[in-house]
Amino acid sequence: MCKIQKDKFLSEEQVVNKMNEELKKLYKTVILKNNNEPFAFEKREEAEVVLEAYNQICGDRFRLFFEIENDKIVNLSFHGFGCAISKASTSILVKHLEGKSLIETKDILKSFLNVINPEGIKEENIEEDFQAFEAAKDFPGRSKCATLSWDALKEYLEEK
Amino acid sequence: MCKIQKDKFLSEEQVVNKMNEELKKLYKTVILKNNNEPFAFEKREEAEVVLEAYNQICGDRFRLFFEIENDKIVNLSFHGFGCAISKASTSILVKHLEGKSLIETKDILKSFLNVINPEGIKEENIEEDFQAFEAAKDFPGRSKCATLSWDALKEYLEEK
Amino acid sequence: MIDPVNIRGEFPIFINNPDLIYFDNAATTQKPAMVIDGIKDYYENHNSNIHRGIYDLAASTTKKYEVVRQKVADFIGAPNEQSIVYTTGTTAGINLVASSFLSHQLQAGDEILISAMEHHANLIPWQMLCEAKGAILKVIPINQDGTIEKPLYKALLSPKTKMVALVHVSNSLGTINPIAEMIEIAHDHGIPVLIDGAQSVAHYEIDVKALDVDFFVFSGHKIFGPTGVGILYGKEEHLKKMHPINFGGDMIKNVTFKKTSFLDGPQKFEAGTTNIAGIIGLGYAIDYLNQFDKKEIQKYLKHLRTYAVNKMLEINGLRIIGSINNGNNSTDQAGSIISFVMDGIHPHDIATILGVEKIAVRAGNHCTQPLMDFLELPGTTRASFTIYNTPFEIDKMIDALKGIQQFFN
């Protein structure tokens, strides 16, 4: 490559820094925190609904436990194992959907999935918790991790 | 290609002529003649030995008819269909082996097959009829045609 | 407009061999630079195993790989990519349908119906299945002009018929079968149909949805793509019911030593590491073909065929096998394949001599031995054309054929 062209690009050091930026973006504190201290992480086999979210490609497997009362999702908790991203995204799901009506839930699902969708249009006023997962778009191997439990819940509600 | 190099090679015209030479070599009068007027081309179902030479790849199929009397191959004839090369080579076989002893036959078989074998060492005093098939070496798709009946007879005599 | 000279320039083999006249396209086509370079680029910049890979290369390769599935679906009008199974070729696709779709349903006394002009690939799998199950293989006869005997087709369908398997364009005769009509008739009897599209997809618009065909198979290497890859299209309802016949990695949901469950999609038929480079190459081949209007291709090939047939019929003792032979000069039932014989000259001798003149044609039974038996021929010489062939090349072949005749007389 000739000099002029090269100047247009980032230096190697900048590239490495950018990489680290990407990484930090991906694993932002939101994710690490929710991975280490997940929200409502408990089994509740007796729950009315026990929903499995399973990624056959990597073996990640979570279960969501909840009831639907007066058209609202209540007593939401989860359990299982998976990578930091799938675990944190499930934790965030639980945190944001507890006590929400089914109509609200639909909007929230849409809003979250839109953040990860590479073709999604950037909306305004997105929850900070959700934005943390935006970087998953840049990791095609990992976007499924971010949406695993969300997709499962969406499918469940659509089929209901 | 630069000029000097090119001069080392044949001109296109020369190549074409050489091609035609190869062709003529392959289909030399011996082959065309034996194809059109094959030697002892007749069925003899009642023969003591009826030997099939079949090329599964192209479907050429000839039968050799003969008796072995006093260790000699007698009443040799053939029938069937195939390309000019396989037909002519079978005709030549019949012409050269009629009345020969089994020991002589072995030598003749060897001598013929050696002419077509790409790794065969050029012998002296080869029958002119045999030399006609030498060009089959240059046509890897066709050498089997030249040896079809010869191979079949060789195998038969070895297993006997 | 098809511009063969320009097209030739896109094929490295013709750049490297300007005088090569390649008329063996029914056996395999040559490959455009786009496909060859695409494969090279894959190995030089993207090579990695797909699925479960997380690093950049693996993720982008997986994506590239799955994008081809959608591309194939669009190419043949499939409703979606879930109905597209990657195979290793036409042969593998037909065998999969025989073993995995039909095998479990077929009872002793049932019938499978094929035509007399099937390639061995669309004959032997059914024959073996019939042998194993005590079922009966029935064969639709053809007319002397190489077309299906349509009245007999209808007559041969029965409540016992469990499958109809037909070639779209015959690789030996060039006959174009009226598959839309034939599929409809079979469906009227509730019988599923497999179409062998090995010779048709490169040149004809295929719309599996409009055809309502149950299975459609073809090979990459005959449509300007690489060897070792092919496609089985199957209606999703059929694919769902079919069990895999090859087992290994990348096709399972869950495995223990006791029990295994399989993926739902087409991946369940794709055990192990597939021909990743080949599949990506097939994607490029489809991109290549998509540049052309299929109608234009057909127009051009019809022109080539008519040109060749007219000149060939001038040669005494040369006989074209199939529809054109009947003095029927319409080429609507005949594709870009011409099979012929010459009095007193064996097809192999013709092919050898043409070969020396750098004209590549094929001689033999073309993997349709029973058809040759029916026609009482030991074989034919076959010239098959595609978009890079020219009338000038045909002239060369005609001259060579005349030369051969002189040579042998």
Place this chain on the structure above:
Amino acid sequence: MIDPVNIRGEFPIFINNPDLIYFDNAATTQKPAMVIDGIKDYYENHNSNIHRGIYDLAASTTKKYEVVRQKVADFIGAPNEQSIVYTTGTTAGINLVASSFLSHQLQAGDEILISAMEHHANLIPWQMLCEAKGAILKVIPINQDGTIEKPLYKALLSPKTKMVALVHVSNSLGTINPIAEMIEIAHDHGIPVLIDGAQSVAHYEIDVKALDVDFFVFSGHKIFGPTGVGILYGKEEHLKKMHPINFGGDMIKNVTFKKTSFLDGPQKFEAGTTNIAGIIGLGYAIDYLNQFDKKEIQKYLKHLRTYAVNKMLEINGLRIIGSINNGNNSTDQAGSIISFVMDGIHPHDIATILGVEKIAVRAGNHCTQPLMDFLELPGTTRASFTIYNTPFEIDKMIDALKGIQQFFN
């Protein structure tokens, strides 16, 4: 002497990505220019369908194609090329043996013996066959250090055992199984043995004749060759008895609508147009490998492994899965594959972060889910080395792993 820097220079992907650290060689290796250019050359200068072709291209391609068979035979010490079947990969080879060799002999109550560390490819075909036949799949347990429990192997062999199928080098743990000894023991009981050599042929000298193994399978793409091609070696006496399971062109002697007879040689298993370019590419890969002394390769890889293991064991909370973990620092039972876990960090997160640093490793169950279940792990991160890897690259990985640990705590 292995000179990795020089070797890297022979691989275009490293020239194009000088900072790529490729530690996913157990999934698939990169390809040297020799192989890539060989495939390109095939398509640009020689492309044609093999067998029955008479013109120059076809005849020379057929020859090129069959020469590879002899090359493969020499490469693994097979008595001759008639015992070499071209397949599409390890998975296809094992499935062929299961369907065509064992299926006809296996009775209800019979047993097939595999090990607990088999790849799904050497597990599910046998499991499915057992399910179909009412036979029993038995599993040789492994020790905590990832080695076969040899006393149990002997104990599990019985007069009912009809097949032993073993991996040579485990793709998950790197364990090298004592196959020579195990084959001998099985043969003492008159039981045939299949060896899955997917992970071993690239680095270890294989002599199927000395091993007296009945079947040996591997994939081209794991030995620097192209995707979509593999080899099944089988003793000729076995191959002769086996029926083909795929039917089509290029495998038959004679066909009528009533009856078909097959070729005798390995070709009977190779119906249809095979992956010609892939097979020719495999020939180049073997040429490439033949430049090296396998002993030198092993020495170098042992060096790399020891180097990596020693550094990895210094990382707190990092655990290597398999023999090395037991404080057993000899690498004689361990190949160039290192599987590891880190406390509190999921393998996928490790692989993603390494991926960002351009270090390609694999995370997951490595198609050995039952083994992971046995080890009570959801998966591992796996680094697998070959001749183009360097200690410097290992240093980079170690640094990155330390960074990951900091990041997560």
